[in-house]
Structure formats: C-alpha cells, structure tokens
Amino acid sequence: VHGHGSCGADTMDQTVDAIDLISQGIAKNGVTSFLPTTMTMSREDIYGALDIVRECMNRTLNGAKVLGAHLEGPFINAIYKGAQPERYIIKPSYDFIKEYTDVIKLVTYAPEMDDNYSFTKEVKEKTDITLSIGHTNATYNQAKQAFACGCSHVTHLFNAMTPLNHREPGVVGAALTSDVFTELIADTIHVNKELFQFILDNKGKDKMILITDSMRAGCMKDGKYDLGGQEVIVKDGAARLSSGTLAGSVLTLNKAIYNFFRNTDATFDEVIHMATLNPATSIGVSDFKGSLEIEKDADIAIFDEEMNCYLSIVEGREVYNKLY
Numbered sequence: 001v002h003g004h005g006s007c008g009a010d011t012m013d014q015t016v017d018a019i020d021l022i023s024q025g026i027a028k029n030g031v032t033s034f035l036p037t038t039m040t041m042s043r044e045d046i047y048g049a050l051d052i053v054r055e056c057m058n059r060t061l062n063g064a065k066v067l068g069a070h071l072e073g074p075f076i077n078a079i080y081k082g083a084q085p086e087r088y089i090i091k092p093s094y095d096f097i098k099e100y101t102d103v104i105k106l107v108t109y110a111p112e113m114d115d116n117y118s119f120t121k122e123v124k125e126k127t128d129i130t131l132s133i134g135h136t137n138a139t140y141n142q143a144k145q146a147f148a149c150g151c152s153h154v155t156h157l158f159n160a161m162t163p164l165n166h167r168e169p170g171v172v173g174a175a176l177t178s179d180v181f182t183e184l185i186a187d188t189i190h191v192n193k194e195l196f197q198f199i200l201d202n203k204g205k206d207k208m209i210l211i212t213d214s215m216r217a218g219c220m221k222d223g224k225y226d227l228g229g230q231e232v233i234v235k236d237g238a239a240r241l242s243s244g245t246l247a248g249s250v251l252t253l254n255k256a257i258y259n260f261f262r263n264t265d266a267t268f269d270e271v272i273h274m275a276t277l278n279p280a281t282s283i284g285v286s287d288f289k290g291s292l293e294i295e296k297d298a299d300i301a302i303f304d305e306e307m308n309c310y311l312s313i314v315e316g317r318e319v320y321n322k323l324y
Contacts, residue, residue: 001106001279002070002155002183002211004037004227004248006218011036011069012228014048019056023063025219027319029252030301030309033065033289035105037213039228040073040084043096054103063312063319065299067285068105071097072155075109075119076135082160083247084135085228092119094126101127105283108155110136111146124150130283132183135160136171143174153282154182156213157199158191159246176202181282183211186260187251189238196263205270209279210256215239215248258307 004011007025009018019036026034036056038049049069056066073084075092090096092114097104107129114120123129133143134155139162154161154175162170175182182203184191190213191199200208212218217225217234225232225239232239232247239247253275261271273291280290288296298316302323303309312320 001035001209001283002037002072003034003214003218004039004072005216006214008216008220010216010227011038011053012041012045012049014045014052016052016056016059019052019066020061020063023056023061023066024319025063026214026253027063027312027314028219028309029254030303030307030312031064031253032299032301032312032314033067033297035068035070035283036066037070037072040076040081040086040088041228042088046071046074047100050100050103054100057103060317063314065314067283067289069100069103070106070108071104072108073135075107075113077110077113077137079137080110080135080160080162082135083227083230083232083241083245085230091115094119094122097123097129101129104129105285106130106132106153108132108134110134110138111151112136112138112142114146117146117149120146120149120151128284132181133161133171133175137162138171138174140169140171140174143171144178147174147178147180152180153209154180156183156185156190156211158195159185179207181207181209181278183209184260185213185249185251186210186256187237187249188259188263190246190249193259193263196260197265200264200266205266205273206278208274209282210253210260210271210275211279212251212253212256213248214251218250218252220250254303254307254309261307 009021132153164172277290302311
C-alpha cells in the first residue's frame with residue numbers, strides 16, 4: 001500500500017511504462033498487487049500521476065496489479081515534511097481529490113492542518129477512501145480526534161511524526177494505543193529492530209502493516225537518484241537527501257517480512273499477513289485480495305525459508321518464474 005517506485009521508475013514519472021516497470025520489479029519480490037504512491041508536488045503533476053494510475057487500473061500489466069493510488073501529500077505539515085518538497089504543501093481539501101475518488105484508496109495527511117476535521121469527515125461521508133496520519137505535527141489528542149472522525153491508518157510509524165513522550169505521547173503514542181492499522185518500514189534503518197517486538201506487543205498482529213516506502217532506487221545499485229526533483233544518494237541500503245534526511249527506502253517487501261520475523265516472536269504466517277491480508281483489509285479489498293481462499297483472486301507467491309521469491313502469479317497469470 002506504500003511504494004513510490006522501483007527499478008529506476010517512479011509513480012511521479014506519469015507514464016504507463018513507469019508503472020509497468022515498477023509492477024514487474026516488485027513482482028520479482030512476491031508482490032501481486034499494489035498502490036502506486038504519489039508525493040507532494042504540483043497539482044498538475046499529482047493529477048498527471050493519478051490519471052496514469054487510473055489507466056493502469058484498467059490494464060493488464062507485466063507484473064503486479066494496480067488497485068489504485070496512495071496519495072501521500074500534499075496535505076502534510078512542513079515541520080515533518082521529510083523528503084517532500086515544502087513549496088507544494090497545501091491544507092487538506094476535498095475539492096482537490098473529488099475527481100479522483102475512484103482512483104485514490106489511501107490518503108496520508110496531517111490532521112492538525114484539517115480545520116475542524118472537515119476534510120476527514122467529508123472524505124468518510126462521501127467515499128471509501130482510507131485516511132492515514134503521516135508527515136504530521138499532531139498532538140496525541142489531535143490524532144485521537146482524527147481517529148474518532150474516521151481516520152483508521154497511520155503512515156510509517158515513528159517516521160515523520162510527533163514522537164512518543166511521557167507527557168505528550170504524540171502520534172506515535174496515539175497509534176500504539178488505538179485500534180488503527182499502522183505501517184512500519186522494517187528495513188532496520190527507519191526504525192531500530194530492537195523496537196519491532198515492542199511495536200508488535202502494542203499493536204497486535206492484526207493491525208500491523210509492513211511497507212517498503214521504496215523509491216526509484218529500489219532493486220538498483222548504490223548511487224545518485226531523483227525523488228520529486230531532489231537528489232537522493234543511496235548508500236549501504238539507505239536513501240537520503242544531501243541533508244541526511246531519509247528519502248524513502250530501497251527495501252523490498254519480502255525482505256521486510258524476513259526482518260520482522262527474525263526480530264519478533266510472531267509466527268511466519270502472522271508476519272505474512274502483515275504484508276497481505278492486513279493491508280488488503282485496511283483499504284477495503286480483503287473480499288478479493290490478501291489471502292489464499294476460494295473465490296478470491298488467484299494471487300500466489302512462492303518463497304524459500306529466507307523469503308527469496310521464486311514464483312509470482314497475479315490473478316492466475318504467471319508474471320515471474322525463477323523455478324525453471
């Protein structure tokens with residue numbers, strides 16, 4: 001549900017070829033469906049990307065299926081912008097997204113920028129879009145109020161949000177004490193692996209969602225890349241702006257599963273659900289995605305014990321085969 005790019009391509013490239021390249025790259029790691037994720041850029045660039053995602057939703061790509069888009073920004077807080085360009089940040093606006101409610105499945109936003117939680121309420125009243133708190137300076141109480149108004153998801157826990165403090169628990173505290181889905185970038189860089197069990201103990205196995213937040217350098221060599229017009233340097237498995245700010249990741253989802261399994265007491269099946277059934281449930285597609293069940297789509301991946309992928313099948317169609 002949260003990946004910007006891979007294999008040298010990015011959602012914001014605004015081409016079918018770019019989305020197809022991403023779909024092929026992530027299918028090699030066992031991903032069978034995904035939400036191409038936008039970032040904070042101009043209205044024209046975001047709409048251009050959403051137009052392409054809409055087109056790809058109705059196409060058979062060479063890899064993973066596109067289920068819709070994750071709109072990350074521009075409704076964020078500049079204080080916690082991370083690698084998102086500040087000049088394009090705006091307040092949450094239903095008018096901004098109303099022509100794309102058929103495409104957008106997930107929106108990351110800063111609820112403290114939402115006056116009287118009017119955006120939150122309107123989205124929940126008029127659409128099936130899942131709202132997620134992220135890139136936010138919200139207090140614990142503001143986050144809790146957003147949850148009460150229908151927000152049900154938290155973007156990359158600990159990263160780009162108010163931290164856990166004993167007097168002001170922040171968004172981290174609200175996420176850990178609320179029955180909401182919570183993303184984690186389990187590359188051991190964005191969050192120390194020693195915290196994985198702590199997070200699991202507080203969130204439980206059914207509300208954890210493993211993501212990559214991968215940018216175009218995913219599956220590529222170390223070097224210099226672009227993210228929203230900003231130079232990103234990838235070195236030793238970390239993607240950073242020249243300022244040192246983390247700029248997404250080069251993590252793959254199968255590696256995220258392996259990392260989380262190795263550093264918690266969760267069973268293998270439970271961790272698999274954190275990358276399949278849980279995210280499908282969070283965006284309302286679990287009736288046909290997310291698990292191997294009769295009458296669901298035939299999305300199947302085969303791995304070894306270290307989560308190296310050997311076969312990926314999307315809706316009954318083989319898209320990657322390393323078995324022979």
